[in-house]
Amino acid sequence: xxxxxxxRGLTVFFGAHKALDNVTASFPAGQVSVLLGRSGSGxxxxxxxxxxxxxxxxxxxxxxxxxxxxxxxxxxxxxxxxLPLAELRRRVGMVFQNPNPLPVSIRRNITMPLSVVANxxxxxxxxxxERALRDVGLWEEVRNRLDRPAAGLSGGQQxxxxxxxxxxxxxxxxxxxxxxxSLDRASAARIEELILSFRGRxxxxxxxxxxxxxxxxxxxxxVLSDGRVENTLDSINNLHPRRI
Amino acid sequence: xxxxxxxxxxVLFVGRCAAAVVCAALAALVVFLGARGFPSLGRExxxxxxxxxxxxFRGAPxxxxxxxxxxxxxxxxxxxxxxxxLPGAASGVFLACYAGRRQKYWLGLxxxxxxxxxxxxxxxxxxxxxxxxxxxxxxxxxxCLVLSAFCLATLVxxxxxxxxxxALESLPPGLTVTAAALGFxxxxxxxxxxxxxxxxxxxxxxxxxxxRAAEDTAVIMLTGAVANAGSPSGLAAKFEALPFRIYYTxxxxxxxxxxxxxxxxxxxxxxxxxxxxxIAWALQRSLSGKWGGVR
Numbered sequence: 001x002x003x004x005x006x007x008r009g010l011t012v013f014f015g016a017h018k019a020l021d022n023v024t025a026s027f028p029a030g031q032v033s034v035l036l037g038r039s040g041s042g043x044x045x046x047x048x049x050x051x052x053x054x055x056x057x058x059x060x061x062x063x064x065x066x067x068x069x070x071x072x073x074x075x076x077x078x079x080x081x082x083l084p085l086a087e088l089r090r091r092v093g094m095v096f097q098n099p100n101p102l103p104v105s106i107r108r109n110i111t112m113p114l115s116v117v118a119n120x121x122x123x124x125x126x127x128x129x130e131r132a133l134r135d136v137g138l139w140e141e142v143r144n145r146l147d148r149p150a151a152g153l154s155g156g157q158q159x160x161x162x163x164x165x166x167x168x169x170x171x172x173x174x175x176x177x178x179x180x181x182s183l184d185r186a187s188a189a190r191i192e193e194l195i196l197s198f199r200g201r202x203x204x205x206x207x208x209x210x211x212x213x214x215x216x217x218x219x220x221x222x223v224l225s226d227g228r229v230e231n232t233l234d235s236i237n238n239l240h241p242r243r244i
Numbered sequence: 245x246x247x248x249x250x251x252x253x254x255v256l257f258v259g260r261c262a263a264a265v266v267c268a269a270l271a272a273l274v275v276f277l278g279a280r281g282f283p284s285l286g287r288e289x290x291x292x293x294x295x296x297x298x299x300x301f302r303g304a305p306x307x308x309x310x311x312x313x314x315x316x317x318x319x320x321x322x323x324x325x326x327x328x329x330l331p332g333a334a335s336g337v338f339l340a341c342y343a344g345r346r347q348k349y350w351l352g353l354x355x356x357x358x359x360x361x362x363x364x365x366x367x368x369x370x371x372x373x374x375x376x377x378x379x380x381x382x383x384x385x386x387x388c389l390v391l392s393a394f395c396l397a398t399l400v401x402x403x404x405x406x407x408x409x410x411a412l413e414s415l416p417p418g419l420t421v422t423a424a425a426l427g428f429x430x431x432x433x434x435x436x437x438x439x440x441x442x443x444x445x446x447x448x449x450x451x452x453x454x455x456r457a458a459e460d461t462a463v464i465m466l467t468g469a470v471a472n473a474g475s476p477s478g479l480a481a482k483f484e485a486l487p488f489r490i491y492y493t494x495x496x497x498x499x500x501x502x503x504x505x506x507x508x509x510x511x512x513x514x515x516x517x518x519x520x521x522x523i524a525w526a527l528q529r530s531l532s533g534k535w536g537g538v539r
Contacts, residue, residue: 056421090427100422103441116436117427169426 003069004029004173004203005050005092010064012045012054012227019045021227022064027220029069032195032204034214037224043207046224047175050205051092052077052085068092070172090117093171097178097207099158101150101165106142109150109161110168118169132168136160136194156187163194167202174198176206180213192217274514281511284504290314305474310509312475316483317458317516319476320393324457325450327397328404332453333446335401336408341434359402367466370395374467387468390479395463400453407449411442443531451524455517461487471496486513 006026012019020042027033035043045054050068054060066077070091076082083091101109110132114125133139138160142153150161159179166174176195180188195217198204208214214221223231291299292309299306306312339351370391377385415438423433439446461469469488476483486509493506 051425053421053425056424086427086429088427089425094425096418096422096425098418100418102419102422102437112436113426113428116432165426 002029003027003067003074005066005068005205007046007049007067008065010046010049010062010066012042012049012063013059013061014054014057015059019227020049023224023227023229025222025229025232027203027205027222029203030200031219032199032206032217034218034221035205035207035224036209036211036214036221037230039209041224042227043224044177045227047094047177047205047207050077050173051089051094051175053089053094068173086117090169091171092173092175093166093169094175095159095162095166095177095179097181099155099162099182101153101158101161103149103151105147106150106153106161107146110165113165114168128168129164132164133161135167136164137190138164154187156183156190159183159187159191160194163191167198172203174202174204176204178207178209181209188213277507277511277514280504281507281509284501284508285511289505289508303475307472307474310486310489310505310512312473313484313486313489313509314512314516315475316389316469316473317486317513319389320396320464320483320485321454321457323390323393323479324396324400325454327394328401328453328457329450332401332404333408333450336405336446336449337412337434337439339405340409340412341430341438355402355405358398359406361399362462363399363460364462364466366395366399367463369398370463370467386480387466387482388480389468389476389483392464392468392483392485395467396457396460399460399463400456403456404449404453407452408442408446411445411449412438414445415441440531444528447524447528447531451521454520458513458517458520459487461491464488465491486516 003026008024010020010023023042023046025046035046037043048054049062049066054062067074068077068088068091069075070083070088075088077088082088102112104112107126107129110129111122111125114120114128115122120128130139133142138157141157142161145152150158153161159182163179179195180191183191192213195204195206199217199219206217208218220235221231221233222229223233287296288309290296290310291306292311294304294306294309294311298304299311335351335355339348339355343351371387374385374387374391419437419441420433423437424430428437464485465488468482469485470482471484471489471492473482473484490506490509490513493502493509497503497506
């Protein structure tokens with residue numbers, strides 16, 4: 001199995017609290033891997049260890065190894081052979097549970113990261129923005145109000161904008177942290193369609209609380225409980241409540 | 245009516261009364277100053293016997309009129325902000341975005357202590373400083389425009405720092421995580437995301453600092469302002485300023501005409517502060533439209 005990411009013996013502390021305990025897992029490339037488990041089981045922490053976002057939180061300490069495969073080569077996320085942090089986070093894109101557009105216009109939400117992080121010239125950034133907005137089906141809805149504040153969009157539109165912002169940076173791995181949790185049913189269905197359409201194009205690691213959603217979009221699953229791996233399910237057919 | 249509803253009604257009533265008191269105080273001040281100062285507004289109040297064109301464009305000396313105090317105040321404000329803006333805002337950014345816990349505690353304590361120092365003490369500090377400089381380094385140094393600006397900068401520095409720090413710290417923490425997840429480095433998060441997002445609050449602090457610098461009398465009367473100096477010839481010259489002129493007139497007026505001119509000067513100072521607020525408001529709208537999108 002080609003892996004897009006793997007962790008070995010990963011233990012994560014936040015102060016004295018152990019959020020992950022000696023987790024070993026790997027995620028297939030080009031597929032949708034779903035992380036399942038109760039709240040506080042360590043799903044988001046595991047995902048954040050792949051783009052080193054845990055470091056943004058106070059008191060975080062990590063032990064063990066995390067590796068991502070980018071451009072065909074495996075790179076540890078830290079230490080010798082690791083990519084620069086900004087490049088790692090650009091190539092391992094992330095969408096959060098709640099839509100979090102930057103407090104700028106719709107246009108600048110996508111073009112600013114492109115110019116600041118990827119040093120892409122303005123006209124290329126504009127083209128990338130249009131492509132990304134078309135990919136998430138948002139272009140027709142916002143093309144006439146690109147310079148309006150992104151906060152004026154609906155929740156579902158904001159989440160698609162965040163998805164467009166992530167894919168505009170041309171990541172190879174997409175981390176989706178309960179991307180439909182704060183959305184209504186119709187908006188959630190739209191995001192699920194997009195995830196399915198991205199299968200094969202990106203390696204996706206996704207946190208979900210919904211077994212129905214996991215069955216609908218996932219190829220494989222990892223079940224966590226109290227910071228430990230409870231179960232590894234290699235096939236979508238195994239995503240049954242009794243197995244979990 | 246239940247007890248809870250009664251409580252809410254009382255709180256609402258008290259809140260409305262408090263808001264009305266603020267509006268009434270402002271209206272009373274404006275009406276009083278307008279009624280007393282407006283009749284004296286005119287060419288003579290600003291330029292005396294000198295032609296306005298000569299005073300403005302040819303630098304002709306103006307005596308017993310407001311023009312030198314207006315230009316002196318303007319120069320004082322520009323110099324003060326030149327001294328205070330960068331260190332004040334930068335220390336606010338450092339405290340909010342870079343400082344560790346201990347640094348935050350000790351630097352925060354220093355800023356809070358400085359903000360509690362009365363302006364007359366800052367003025368005395370400036371006065372002692374110039375005496376020290378005369379004895380040690382610059383025998384010819386005397387109280388002047390640049391010394392006043394330096395002392396006023398010291399006075400407004402803490403409010404600039406606190407406003408910048410508060411504006412940055414009141415941003416949602418998720419903003420930093422969002423930008424980090426996109427690959428922004430910490431410096432770029434601060435400069436490209438957080439500071440622009442906090443721009444409105446920072447600008448508010450700048451305006452408050454300018455207003456404080458424009459009205460303060462205690463500092464400048466000890467460090468360089470005089471009653472009749474004409475327009476300042478340079479940074480090392482003595483100068484006139486509106487707040488000191490108002491203070492001087494209130495204390496020394498000899499006839500009703502001079503008192504009316506004092507009220508006129510107070511009205512001009514109020515217009516100057518109001519004008520600065522309007523400029524800041526326009527700047528705020530323009531900046532937030534440019535950065536945050538057109539609403």
